[in-house]
Amino acid sequence: MLEERPEYVLIRKLAREFAQKEVRPLAAELDRTERFPTETVEKLFQIGLLGINCPSAYGGQGGDTMAYVLALEEIAKVCAATAVICSVHGGLCMDLLNSYGTEGQKQLWLPRMNRDTLCAFALTEPDAGTDASMLSTTAVRDGAAYTLNGCKTFITNAGHAGLYIILASTDRSRGARGITAFLVPADTPGLSVGKPEEKMGIRGSSTCEVVLENCRVPETAVLGRINGGFRLALSGLDCGRIGIGAQAVGIAQGAIDETIRYVNTRFQFGKPLSRMQNTQFVLASLQTRTDAARLLVWRAAALRDAGRPYGTEAAMAKLFASEIANEVTRACVQLFGGYGYTRSYPVERMMRDAKITELYEGTSEAQKMVISRAMGVR
Numbered sequence: 001m002l003e004e005r006p007e008y009v010l011i012r013k014l015a016r017e018f019a020q021k022e023v024r025p026l027a028a029e030l031d032r033t034e035r036f037p038t039e040t041v042e043k044l045f046q047i048g049l050l051g052i053n054c055p056s057a058y059g060g061q062g063g064d065t066m067a068y069v070l071a072l073e074e075i076a077k078v079c080a081a082t083a084v085i086c087s088v089h090g091g092l093c094m095d096l097l098n099s100y101g102t103e104g105q106k107q108l109w110l111p112r113m114n115r116d117t118l119c120a121f122a123l124t125e126p127d128a129g130t131d132a133s134m135l136s137t138t139a140v141r142d143g144a145a146y147t148l149n150g151c152k153t154f155i156t157n158a159g160h161a162g163l164y165i166i167l168a169s170t171d172r173s174r175g176a177r178g179i180t181a182f183l184v185p186a187d188t189p190g191l192s193v194g195k196p197e198e199k200m201g202i203r204g205s206s207t208c209e210v211v212l213e214n215c216r217v218p219e220t221a222v223l224g225r226i227n228g229g230f231r232l233a234l235s236g237l238d239c240g241r242i243g244i245g246a247q248a249v250g251i252a253q254g255a256i257d258e259t260i261r262y263v264n265t266r267f268q269f270g271k272p273l274s275r276m277q278n279t280q281f282v283l284a285s286l287q288t289r290t291d292a293a294r295l296l297v298w299r300a301a302a303l304r305d306a307g308r309p310y311g312t313e314a315a316m317a318k319l320f321a322s323e324i325a326n327e328v329t330r331a332c333v334q335l336f337g338g339y340g341y342t343r344s345y346p347v348e349r350m351m352r353d354a355k356i357t358e359l360y361e362g363t364s365e366a367q368k369m370v371i372s373r374a375m376g377v378r
């Protein structure tokens with residue numbers, strides 16, 4: 001499939017070269033120091049990798065979902081933290097603006113989001129996680145403006161984003177049908193960012209609380225329809241899940257690649273580990289399962305690009321790929337032996353990074369709810 005489309009070959013090559021040259025050398029340090037890779041993000045903007053799936057009319061690369069997942073996998077192979085920064089910005093936020101923004105909003109924000117402005121998506125709250133409809137952040141109309149009050153938690157890119165897509169209740173009596181999305185610039189008075197969470201993995205990405213205290217935005221900040229924000233968020237997450245699936249495949253493939261390098265050179269019993277049948281069979285099985293996960297991700301991306309329904313397939317791709325990422329990284333640590341448990345090699349970081357793919361943008365249980373509902377299981 002890839003060989004047939006030269007643009008896919010090209011984007012994968014560009015992303016691979018960038019990932020190996022610019023992202024890989026920093027990955028261990030970002031993890032150790034929990035540092036956000038500002039310099040890498042600047043370079044990602046410069047070479048257009050943060051705007052792959054944005055129409056060229058707004059300064060993007062005009063690529064499709066498939067091109068986006070191919071690039072994301074290459075980055076995730078070497079640094080899952082950098083990959084999630086790209087995935088929230090491109091797969092979730094940019095896609096929402098492109099799908100739901102007015103022409104004026106697109107003209108205002110998309111060129112910046114291709115140039116220098118990172119975006120964050122703020123749905124989750126302390127008491128509204130899997131059941132996101134229970135959010136308590138409010139947006140009260142006040143003439144031609146809205147005043148937002150509330151607290152968002154676990155927000156990726158917070159503190160580094162120039163724009164936040166914030167979901168707030170505009171009619172509490174209507175529950176999920178009373179939620180609206182707002183475009184809130186980071187410098188809006190009343191918006192503040194809390195201290196970063198200390199995480200198990202993807203430690204180079206920023207995850208913070210976002211507090212809204214009498215944060216006033218004009219009515220032109222409404223993204224999509226008033227009270228249509230919950231559906232908007234769910235559709236953004238459908239696309240976002242393809243990206244998390246690609247991130248998980250990248251983590252798995254990265255761990256396999258590192259392991260092949262290691263087992264070919266580590267000698268025990270007078271021969272490389274790679275000559276032992278256990279090593280060969282385990283790696284063959286891991287690669288086969290990773291390829292299966294990749295094909296699920298590609299299926300969801302291809303459906304989306306064909307303009308066909310893809311929400312269930314995106315949930316399946318994320319569910320399976322995230323399980324595979326965890327299984328593969330655990331098995332790779334085992335193949336490394338004691339060295340795999342140390343920071344001398346990247347597989348221990350990859351094993352910690354893999355866990356988040358089963359949690360964010362909907363836990364595995366949430367994906368199973370989506371899939372079983374689509375199967376007619378009630």
Ligand SMILES: Cc1cc2nc3c(=O)[nH]c(=O)nc-3n(C[C@H](O)[C@H](O)[C@H](O)COP(=O)(O)OP(=O)(O)OC[C@H]3O[C@@H](n4cnc5c(N)ncnc54)[C@H](O)[C@@H]3O)c2cc1C
Nearest residue numbers: 121122123124129130154155156207359360361362363365
């Ligand atoms: C590093 C990180 C980055 C994140 N980035 C963002 C972001 O950028 N923007 C954003 O809005 N959010 C973000 N999140 C939030 C993330 O999407 C939520 O953590 C996730 O959706 C789960 O919500 P919760 O943590 O409140 O868990 P809970 O909803 O409290 O769930 C706890 C457990 O109960 C299970 N569970 C809940 N309900 C059911 C049910 N009905 N049936 C079966 N099991 C159920 C869950 O699957 C889970 O295992 C991020 C989280 C993390 C950790």
